[in-house]
Amino acid sequence: MASFPAIISVDDHTVEPSDVWRNRLPSKFRDVGPRIVRAPVKEMTFTGGRFATVMGAPGDEGPVADWWVYEDLFRPLTRLDTAVGYSRDEIRLEGITYERMRPGSYSVPERLADMDLNHVQSALCFPTFPRFCGQTFTEAADRELALLCVRAYNDWMVEEWCGPAAGGRLIPLAIVPLWDARLAAEEVRRNAARGVRAVCFSEIPPRLGLPSVHSDGWDPFLRACAETGTVVAMHIGSSSRMPSTSEDAPPAVSSALTFANCCFSLADWLMSGTFDRFPGLRIMYAEGQIGWIPYILERADVVWEENRGWGGIGDKVLRPPSEAFAEHVYGCFFDDAFGLRNLDAIGAGNVLYETDYPHSDSTWPRSRQVAEEQMAHLSPEVTERVVRGNAIELLGLTPEGLWVGG
Template sequence: MDADAIETTFPRIISVDDHTVEPPNVWRDRLPSKYHDTAPRIVRAPLESISYVGGRFAPRMGAPGDGGPLADWWVYEELRRPLTRLDTAVGYSRDEVRLEAITYEQMRPGSYSVPERLADMDVNHVQSSLCFPSFPRFCGQTFTEAKDHDLGLLCLRAYNDWMVEEWCGPAAQGRLIPLTLIPLWDARLAAAEVHRSAARGVRAVCFSEIPPNLGLPSIHSDDWDPFLRACEETGTVIAMHIGSSSRMPSTSADAPAAVGSTITFANCCFSMVDWLMSGKFDRFPGLKIMYAEGQIGWIPYILERADVVWEENRGWGGVADKVLRPPSELFSEHVYGCFFDDAFGLRNLDAIGAGNVLYETDYPHSDSTWPKSREVGEAQMAHLSPDVVERIVRTNAIELLGLTADGLFARP
């Protein structure tokens, strides 16, 4: 297939990893007034300092009247988290994207506004988009780490209501696909929230790539079974974003951010081996999981190594009685890798499987290929047949997320 052919036929993209920056009123509009001073809220205040070293993000809010640059901060319990340029970098040159705190007026409106988001999707040849959170973090760690879990549950449900009713509401025209949160601190409550969301047409939920990093049980335990059962019963996909364990890969406390940015896939790699060796896919054969922003080039070797270990070491490796088939077979039936820029992975697609790969644009983050996601896809998929390109860019997402044949979210 030559470049001229793909230029005229490249499908409208269904991006399975973008992000929303929550508007300031998400929780104020959806919680009783008695919580307005304790639920998440925006405060404009100076920035005293900000750093991102060794995989750790460390901002400090200044006092009123300090001379630092003004930023909009989410305030919740003891948490003070500013909006940053890394939250919404599209529209800026790479050299202009720095670690700095900003206000809503300093970000691209498509980051938080539905009409502007749809317009930016049109510019980027994107039809539909699944969006991960910002302030709640990639799997709702903000509410999991809160002291008051009763209020945290109200806040989490309010976010899910906003996601379904407003972000993915009528104004989105079915082009924004809902992705909801669960209360990670209680698997039974999580199961209930999965069922509540599924009744509204939601078919994807956020989860942590490595739960023990959040002080939670590992996937090898039985603690998550109520949640996993609910996902299987409802056809809900478990979506894990890089960083959803609150620890981005790094090598040392003083490693520059570029080290972690190069190896962001590592947590996905560790997580996928956990799942493949957990026995969960044999116990819950309907489960589907996906790794957002993890890229795909690393997958072939991990599958090869996992199969060797399963074949040669399962007698003493603790998996003989629970992992009943080669891990590569389990991967083929249950796991999806997501990429936005991975020419190497696409050159090795036969070792991964075209049915296990999804495309994304990562709007509006600094890694985003916006507004050139089509051009990136055309260049990197030019060697693939049209039906394979269609599968990667659209069909896999339609089938996995229960979209209409036209690639849209439809309410029940």
């Protein structure tokens, strides 16, 4: 295409600078809040859909990494956190330091420069250390400190990462204290008052020991999202486990099945009656791809039509699930030619584009080329909608695709 629309990516990632919490927590918590320690990596594995590490003692032999330390959690920065700029064969499961990552991972000016290289105008960024929906703080023992950490992260996200230096090109994405739906609702409203229109959530909350979307346990949170126009953003892996088949399955199995948790999650939401109770609610699946969506919608409609009498949904799912999907759900993709060939079965208004910078799956710096190749059969109007128009509408951006705080 001679002129391709500037991309709005709804799934990129920020690697938090080392001083995020030290700079924002009250003084009595700065030495016990999240902090960086440099130490060797004694062990690192990713099998059966689970990531596990062991930190060595200072002075031990072995490759050195920067580790986030918080309560009894020791989490190293890894090459998978920030893989752009390396060839595919150079990307290994290994610990790294800040000096060994691309600066655009954590620095606003360098991020904007890398966005320019990739034809990206604006980007919504998920967390790294808090994990994809803030599980790190949900699992913490000290709830007072955890709540302060959640708020500190959101303040940093709004005031620094998406602050004036970003020129409206970085779009804020908040986390919430998932352990308390009322506190979560308060945090949604606090951030919505300053223009935040997206919040992280878990694709399958019971895997985190939290209520399912079939209960009313999330009602305060969901009501706050619906009333403020805050989209519920669920990233693959936000249930703290990637799909796998066995405890010894290699990471490639999980990588091939990344969409599976989204598929399970969508069935949950469509059969929960939530969208009928909260008609203003919108949800999105980051990095879930879209090719699987037509069949799950077809199957869900068949189940609703034929099995709702005994299926436990007859009194709460009031219309075909595909109709609810069209009004409430967005699929996100970075590389899905099959899904784009079947876009009519999904809905051009229900699809968002992403680049996944700086992760190993990222199409950076070729996101424009990938999109041009896979969208060549679409009209310019539909391409514009997928690449940026839907994101502008969903995230409350300016017509130019920029974020303006409240």
